[in-house]
Amino acid sequence: MTIGVAMVMHDFYPSVGGAQTHTLALSRALRARGVDVIVVTRPYPGAASYEEVEGIPTYRVGVSGGRAIAGWSYLIAGLAVLLRERRRYQILHCHQMISPMTLALMGRALPGKRLVINPHGRGPRGDVAKITRLRPLTGKLRVAAALLWGDAFVAIARDIHHELRTMGVPEARIWDIPNGVDVERFAPATPAERQALRRNLHLPDTPLIMFAGRFTVAKGLDILLNAWAQRDAVLADARLVLVGDGELRERLVQQAHSLGLDRSVIFTGSTTDTAPYLRAADAFVLPSRTEGMPVALLEAMACGLPCIATRVGGSAELIDDEQNGRLIAPEDVDALVRALPEALSMPVWGERARQRIVERYAMDAVAQTYIGLYEAALTHGRSLMARDGTV
Template sequence: MLFTRKNYPAGDTAIPVLHIIKSLGRGGAELLLPESLGKHNKEKYDFHYLYFLPWKNQVVREIEQAGGTVVCFPAKNNVQIVLKVRKIVAYVKTHHIQLIHCHLPWAGIVGRLVGRLTGIPVVYTEHNKWERYHRLTYYMNKLSFRSQQYVIAVSGEVARSIKTHYRHEKPGIQVVQNGIDTDKFSLRRPIERDIRKELNIPAHVTVIGIACVFRPQKRLDAWLEIASLVHKKYPDTYFIIAGDGGLRDEMHQKARTLNMKSCVYFAGLQTDIKPWLKAMDIFMMSSEFEGLPIALLEAMSMGCMPACTDAGGIPEVIQDNINGLLVPVNNPLQLADRLTAILPHRDQVEAMKQAARETVVHHFSMQKMVTHLENIYDNLLAKED
């Protein structure tokens, strides 16, 4: 049976909003949730977070500490996720949810079904380009796409991908670029850990790093090959890879094959990435595809010079030779040539570090992103009245 906002108890001051996402591991989309919650108006909105993969729960505590309510409906696969629809409907009714905000395709698919059964408006955030999805995911996402009120794309490139594959006027699509807390990710704030000291890395040498989930699209094998080429020309360069994932053993073996184990440090999964970013001079990404990487924005905010492929929304952040280095996505090894050319010129590196920080502060702040989100929420809820 459908129900509408008229069923909600009168007098509630905070509007209940339910975020639905497949997991709460330490991926970019997942990390946005606790960070954005810290900037939201919690007197106006009461945020709930629902996820399905219980073994990917690394940001649950951060969401709860920021004032969110978190619930897990355990599911082992995408079919089981869809079968949770009735249980989610019951949760929506019990907690008087007035707006559903879904992230990534399978959460979007199930959220749209819940929206149709309850009459609750659904917002969907697309974090990736459609052509990168598995065929089944692609078609299920496309088939259900009309059953939502609004779509947010994290970059212009992602928005263009949606419009290429889904040629309908509705639902409306708006680009809301990812943001980060530039006060939190700042060298001006005291950071107790000194990673360089812990790893015996001299203060004057260059450190090139990355923080990511070990997924195929990150092309960490190419990343290590680039690192090897740079290290052969500049042997006093060090490398840090922070993160974890299914390719961990393969990447460790790749480092051994390249004889890089002495200069590459695998930091593992980190709950606080700031000390590691502080230790880096350059944040390098050799990705095959991206939406708009949160880790990149965090690194730039911490004063790292970015050196990246022009994957996804990255060119919307980096201007080549102004606030970082940019190479074609189909030629990631070109980063080795660009880096070896610029490393002797510390003044240029420092200038791009500063420009990177200024770019994020002025254009990619979390407060700016949250303001856009709340405007979308307000407009959708006003239409329901």
């Protein structure tokens, strides 16, 4: 039997973020294994209401506007798509636990459908916190519906597993499956390839420490800029490259200017393909205040970069401190100042990081684990037993 999966999510390509990047890569890998995948998501400025993204049918439904209008239109139009395409899928795989989960729960009422719930964030800004604490009126209803109709829950990090248990999800319905990365596309560059990439990206031929992600409070870029302003003299010729965009962009540009960093910090703008930037870099830094299982860190480690990350969420599962990278406390400017030159001086960290990703987080193995989950959900429904998805 061919498995069909409807990925239900808030944002998707060309929107840039960890959940979007992971879901696109997972969908590609699933399709390569004969799984029929469609995506149902919200509108994106300038993007068509329907297109095939790398061969994946993508439906952008609803209208923009106030929260209530956008939310209800997404649910109504999304349900219409799920009804119309109901013969194409048996699995509803929802990413995040607010409106995507609500839509997926509605689709779960259709005959023969199974529901996989996949939170991507943890902590005070994470999925479980949003549904249990930030939505006091509707949260209890959504939790009750999720516990009743969710056939399986995916924990991409240990913290999220714990939060799901706290929410009341039975252990038997939680599958520990990390985010994955395409280890062929994200691979170390040779010196010649690195130089060519820098020329194409208009980056200087000098030590480059890179960040890639959304410019949000959670990513801690204000801390990074403060640390960069205090960096050691050994980094005088280095450049900090910030790849991405977000609501804090203008504030961060102003902060860099006020700290006298105009010449040493490069804002590249948004991109839908971080691989060339990461392969052009010498090291990577992720100064987050909170994380789920950070896709950007997975990608950087797969590229063989020595990485610095804060000890939050899945980052602490990926990095063994001073073995394959450097872990520091969030908000610790002094520790970040000390770690920056360390990363450039420890290429062996990058070699070990690459090995860790290839062994445990390669997308091919992650996709195969998801197929096992889908098959178990179709066979056993909510009575399926949990399985450790570590790959």
